[in-house]
Amino acid sequence: MSGGGPLQDASDATLVARASDGDVPAFEVLARRHGPLMRVYAEQVLGSNDEADDVVQESFLTGWRKLGDLEDPGRFRPWMVQIVTRRALDRLRRRRHHDDLDAVERPADPRLTPERTVETRMQLDAMWAALERMPVDQRRCWLLRETAGHSYQQIAEELELPTSTVRGLLARARRFLSAEMEGWR
Structure with a gap:
């Protein structure tokens, strides 16, 4: 009604x-x-x-x-x-x-186990310790090249060094780190 x-x-x-x-x-x-x-x-x-x-x-x-x-x-x-x-x-x-x-929460990445996380952290600590022992010019060249992605020419301009010197410093830095990090391979 x-x-x-x-x-x-x-x-x-x-x-x-x-x-x-x-x-x-x-x-x-x-x-x-x-x-x-x-x-x-x-x-x-x-x-x-x-x-x-x-x-x-x-x-x-x-x-x-x-x-x-x-x-x-x-x-x-x-x-x-x-x-x-x-x-x-x-x-x-x-x-x-x-x-x-599975739609609510993605499973954890199997590569990120606690053991792998600790191992990666220890490897990074070893790398930073090796960089600290490296001569200053080699360290600066290596960091600009490997972490900032600068070209040889850009590093030379940034550090006010000849390009040939930058090449030599990077070669020595790589040999040094290779020897220091041998145990992590």
Whole structure:
């Protein structure tokens, strides 16, 4: 019954009493009155518009079938919230069983085991220690070439050295590091 009929202005308790006796229009008024609130609540619980509609519809069907179980007809709304809550939680439980954990969290890179991480860190420490023992000009040339990617010409300009000197310093630096890092091969 739409419009301003007598059922529209009736209390929840009156509508529940009538619906309990099989008055379908009375229950329709209850559903229109409380449906929007139940939908918003279900959407908040589920995080989904589509599922919220289904849950609310199922909940009102359950409410219609179990209306005789409602002890206090004036507490229709809290009673319906309980039904919606149970239905929404059931949906969440079913959804949870189908989550693909591979999509949620990628497995760790098998190359990054704790042992490999420690070994890499120790190798880097050994490299930095070897660089500290290297003559300053060799170290500066090597760092500019290997870490910054500078060309021989750029290194020569940066350090104000002839290109031939840069080539010699880099050759000595590589031989030195090769000898120092022999144990890490």
